[in-house]
Amino acid sequence: MTDYPRVEADALLENDLRMLVRLSIAEDLRDAMDWTTVCLIDADRQGGCEIVPRGEGVCAGLATLQWIVDEFDASLEVTCLQEDGSALVAGQAIARLTGNARDLLTCERTILNILSRMCGVATQTQRYAEVIASTKSRLYDTRKTTPGWRLLEKYAVGCGGGHNHRSGLHDGFLIKDNHLALAGDSSGPIAASTAAKKAIQWRGANVEHLVAPTMVEVEVDSLEQFRDVISTNPDIILLDNFSLDALREAVEIRDQQNSAVELEASGNVTIDTIADIARTGVERISSGALTHQATWLDLGFDWFDETLS
Incomplete structure (x- = not known):
């Protein structure tokens, strides 16, 4: 992994x-x-x-x-x-x-x-972490940290049994809706698949300047957008505020089309919802609550x- x-x-x-x-x-x-x-x-x-x-x-x-x-x-x-x-x-x-x-x-x-x-x-x-310990899902933090405390709080997440997501903008590609909107033109935002292909290509051409491992992750907010991105072969697809049924469907599509891509669920992750999210089959669950609600x-x-x- x-x-x-x-x-x-x-x-x-x-x-x-x-x-x-x-x-x-x-x-x-x-x-x-x-x-x-x-x-x-x-x-x-x-x-x-x-x-x-x-x-x-x-x-x-x-x-x-x-x-x-x-x-x-x-x-x-x-x-x-x-x-x-x-x-x-x-x-x-x-x-x-x-x-x-x-x-x-x-x-x-x-x-x-x-x-x-x-x-x-x-x-x-x-x-x-204890709530999802019996599942295959891993728990990740986010960049929703106290200003100046980023590494300290992420270190503490590791002490508590969680995993660290990217530490900053410098050590990973995470394509979000704002990137798509601002990379577009008067006709609208660029497609997530287009952005993913560009990031993967850019990473290959500039690998000597990047912090390893530099993964390409793409955020999607619908199954339609997910189907468009899965074929581009990013490292991770972030499923933003998906319902449980949509998460399960995304996992099924991924298993059939590109099993190497990991899926990350994010949004509305609380101590009460995380177990149901983990049971959908996603590999990764990220939650800002690990830091901003502690x-x-x-x-x-x-x-x-x-x-x-």
């Missing part, structure tokens, strides 16, 4: 994370100081805390914890007690931080904000005395 690359805890993710942390530092400190902490806490006071979930869920974001601490230039030792993708148990610590108490207090909110968001996305993804997982700092002599 050819697929879009999975987002990993690599240099690209680290770069995005560090930029977000720098923004967080600017929001909290504005080239000044954490005056409450400076006022009340001695400069050489040592302390310790554990990051503890208040409820069940899926762990995501621990891979970023050391990067956050580094960006704060904090004198802290980081110990991860669990791994990203593992199950969270209420009250069971996932990481421990020890060191300068002022640094702990100053970076507390940024750490909790980032980890709570990522654990929330991972937990939401797992809920969806709620934060409640995490807290549980403090303990780490005074050093």
Whole structure:
């Protein structure tokens, strides 16, 4: 199976994370100081805390914890007690931080904000993935992500058992109705099949400039449009807001005419509808709800005395 690359805890993710942390530092400190902490806490006071979930869920974001601490230039030792993708148990610590108490207090909110968001996305993804685990359908995210958080949220989707769709406009062709309309002329939009052929041809002629694997995916909104596109041999056809009956018919047509093309269902995908969609036989189901409907997982700092002599 050819697929879009999975987002990993690599240099690209680290770069995005560090930029977000720098923004967080600017929001909290504005080239000044954490005056409450400076006022009340001695400069050489040592302390310790554990990051503890208040409820069940899926762990995501621990891979970023050391990067956050580094960006704060904090004198802290980081110990991860669990791994990203593992199950969270209420009250069971996932990481421990020890060191300068002022640094702990100053970076507390940024750490909790980032980890709570990522654990929330991972937990939401797992809920969806579990519903279709017994089918052949795979669960995908979308580009409906929080601005600046694209790779972090997609990494969290992977932690929750989902698959990553394209990370951006740079790593795949996805021909949508707006492309067809704007590529047309006064007589109307170009046909989806024409656009698909052009993209496939363009990919072949420019392969050295593309991020591999660069797939061609075409969005269709009717069975008529689907029949027109299937013969062009794209990698994926996205079936936008198809009814269950139309999805089943599209799968039957594909199986008869071009079994190599994968079908992706999108639109009106919720926790209540995803099982019926998966049972139609599509290989892929994409849902923006994995990110834009995810709620934060409640995490807290549980403090303990780490005074050093």
